[in-house]
Amino acid sequence: MTGATPVVPITVEGLRPFVDAGHVDTAGVHLAASLARLAPETPHSVLLAAALLLRAVRRGHSCMTLREATRLAPLPEDTDDTAIGAPPVGVDWPDLPTWEAELRASDLVTVLPTNDPTFAPRATMRPIVFEHGRLSLHRYWCHETTVAERLGAAATELAPVADEQTISATLLRLFPDGGAQSDAVGTALRRRLTVLAGGPGTGKTYTVARILAALFELDAALLPQTVAIAAPTGKAAARLTESVRQAVAGLGDAVQPSTVGALASLGGTTIHRLLGSRGGTSVTFDDQHPLPQRVVVVDETSMVDLPLMARLLDALRPDARLVLVGDPDQLASVEVGTVLADIVAVGPDARVDDAPMRSAVRRLERGHRFSADSAIAALADAIRAGDAEQVTRVLAGGGDVRFVDLRDTEARAELHDEVVASARAVLDAARGGSSADRETAQRALRVLSATHHGEVGVDAWRDRVETALRISRRDPWYVGRPVMITRNDSGTGLFNGDTGVTVEVDGRRLVAIDDPSAERFVRTVNLPDVATWWSMTIHKSQGSEFDHAVVCFDAAREELLTRELLYTAVTRARRRLTLVGDPGRVARAVERPVARASGLAARLLVTDPPR
Numbered sequence: 001m002t003g004a005t006p007v008v009p010i011t012v013e014g015l016r017p018f019v020d021a022g023h024v025d026t027a028g029v030h031l032a033a034s035l036a037r038l039a040p041e042t043p044h045s046v047l048l049a050a051a052l053l054l055r056a057v058r059r060g061h062s063c064m065t066l067r068e069a070t071r072l073a074p075l076p077e078d079t080d081d082t083a084i085g086a087p088p089v090g091v092d093w094p095d096l097p098t099w100e101a102e103l104r105a106s107d108l109v110t111v112l113p114t115n116d117p118t119f120a121p122r123a124t125m126r127p128i129v130f131e132h133g134r135l136s137l138h139r140y141w142c143h144e145t146t147v148a149e150r151l152g153a154a155a156t157e158l159a160p161v162a163d164e165q166t167i168s169a170t171l172l173r174l175f176p177d178g179g180a181q182s183d184a185v186g187t188a189l190r191r192r193l194t195v196l197a198g199g200p201g202t203g204k205t206y207t208v209a210r211i212l213a214a215l216f217e218l219d220a221a222l223l224p225q226t227v228a229i230a231a232p233t234g235k236a237a238a239r240l241t242e243s244v245r246q247a248v249a250g251l252g253d254a255v256q257p258s259t260v261g262a263l264a265s266l267g268g269t270t271i272h273r274l275l276g277s278r279g280g281t282s283v284t285f286d287d288q289h290p291l292p293q294r295v296v297v298v299d300e301t302s303m304v305d306l307p308l309m310a311r312l313l314d315a316l317r318p319d320a321r322l323v324l325v326g327d328p329d330q331l332a333s334v335e336v337g338t339v340l341a342d343i344v345a346v347g348p349d350a351r352v353d354d355a356p357m358r359s360a361v362r363r364l365e366r367g368h369r370f371s372a373d374s375a376i377a378a379l380a381d382a383i384r385a386g387d388a389e390q391v392t393r394v395l396a397g398g399g400d401v402r403f404v405d406l407r408d409t410e411a412r413a414e415l416h417d418e419v420v421a422s423a424r425a426v427l428d429a430a431r432g433g434s435s436a437d438r439e440t441a442q443r444a445l446r447v448l449s450a451t452h453h454g455e456v457g458v459d460a461w462r463d464r465v466e467t468a469l470r471i472s473r474r475d476p477w478y479v480g481r482p483v484m485i486t487r488n489d490s491g492t493g494l495f496n497g498d499t500g501v502t503v504e505v506d507g508r509r510l511v512a513i514d515d516p517s518a519e520r521f522v523r524t525v526n527l528p529d530v531a532t533w534w535s536m537t538i539h540k541s542q543g544s545e546f547d548h549a550v551v552c553f554d555a556a557r558e559e560l561l562t563r564e565l566l567y568t569a570v571t572r573a574r575r576r577l578t579l580v581g582d583p584g585r586v587a588r589a590v591e592r593p594v595a596r597a598s599g600l601a602a603r604l605l606v607t608d609p610p611r
Helices: 010-020 026-038 044-058 066-070 096-105 138-156 164-174 180-190 204-218 234-249 257-264 271-275 306-315 339-345 375-385 388-397 409-432 435-444 458-468 563-570 583-590 600-604
Strands: 109-112 128-131 134-137 193-198 227-231 268-270 295-298 321-326 361-364 401-405 445-449 482-485 499-505 508-513 520-523 530-532 535-537 546-553 573-581
Touching: 010 026, 010 044, 026 044, 044 066, 044 096, 044 128, 044 134, 066 096, 096 109, 096 128, 128 138, 134 138, 138 193, 138 306, 138 600, 164 180, 164 204, 180 193, 180 204, 180 361, 193 204, 193 339, 204 227, 204 234, 204 257, 204 295, 204 321, 227 234, 227 271, 234 257, 234 268, 268 271, 271 306, 321 339, 339 361, 339 600, 375 388, 375 401, 375 563, 375 573, 388 401, 388 583, 401 409, 409 435, 409 445, 409 458, 409 499, 409 546, 409 573, 435 445, 435 499, 435 546, 445 458, 458 535, 499 520, 546 563, 546 583, 563 573, 563 583, 573 583
Parallel strands: 109 128, 193 321, 193 361, 227 268, 227 295, 295 321, 401 573, 445 535, 445 546, 546 573
Antiparallel strands: 128 134, 482 499, 482 530, 499 508, 508 520
């Protein structure tokens, strides 16, 4: 591990070999020591399980088996690796049957299922839950259980907005030729839960606009203020608002003018804003104070982590209609869980006939954004399928995809000049353009990097651009500086992922926040933590689209380059894609999917509550 070796108190001395080998970090030692003070007779194997669980959570896993715990490879603290599956390294792990027996006997562990009908797992103060061979920290067990129960109930509940004849007539008017999009709208009109899954350009937002149009047409009591469209980040929320308004413009005579007006008045928000986040986990709306909205649409659901999804589902009113939209093949949330992927995995393709999600999940396959001969679409399909040979063929074929080998200095120099020219256009728009000019300039080209570090990382590109544009380091808030908010701030109403550009208004430097619904300026001194985004990480780019995406796919540690990371980066491009990398590393990444341990999919396959 990086940094100082953790001090191991005598109470958890048995963890020292695992600390020295890098399997247990400082946070794990602190947790184990705290548990040892609460229950002094606890075996070291139980304390080890708790420490490993905490480390697994920090890497996105919501649970783990004991065997997986022995295969959680030692890694530096500052990596964002999430892989389980490395071989055991350098320590003598407890005998698995003995380890399980000690966990089952521990006062720190809740063992499920239980035959005691009065036992309430959520109310227990025991920090670890052992259920069907999976270990979870109690908090995340509660989150998974909440999500499974709420989604399962919503998926099985019929809630037709009108009689069947009226619904069928509305669908025929909106979709004369029928198809998957018509089926998805029909699901939303008949049920409380609809999960709309699909890749880029499959018409997800087009379908959402028609879901909302049909609801407004058929429910006379539905008002714009009782409909929420939300996304995990400010940028994704802004793009959702713009996309819905564009889709509304294409409805034509299929709906009434009042419906078009209602849809046009909708504005996207972040999930945190919707819940009334007050910092941390504190929110205005919860199970005791439900949201007033009768319809809630969540876009980019792949980015929603397990705790946030649990809070959202807790806050819905009992009769609320929920539409979850996203691409399950993208990167999962930065925090814990793989919520959308778990939901889609137990949808129509699940082998359990009575799985609650079967009737709720609708997957769109046909792409509309790209032309039939688009190399971007072909590349995305090949990456999603894990076909490294086809990826190599597509990259060599040209078209709207260009591959730049890291070793090709001439091609990299040409790319540098193109990136700098695009950055100069952003500066010019900030100095004398309108908000539309600024948005157009920002969307034209964006550099996306796998990591912050390295010669094609975020930090290196920022330095290159600012040097080429002769930007003074003594002027941190120069006009044209593009910034991204990196911390939620309820005081300004800005959230992680919101973006803006520094402008000058009446001699003052302000940041013009990117918001299609209204022009908004914030004083620089009032901003929460920000980063300059002349380039951004692929993780931060989720929920955004760019006319030309320049993807720098390289990292000091190759195992950080995964299929989902590459797929997410490639699908940010609308018209052009430039992929910079090593051919061998790209091919190996396609064959390296991320594996996160989660119990949510298994819970969604059953309807009985845990005992």
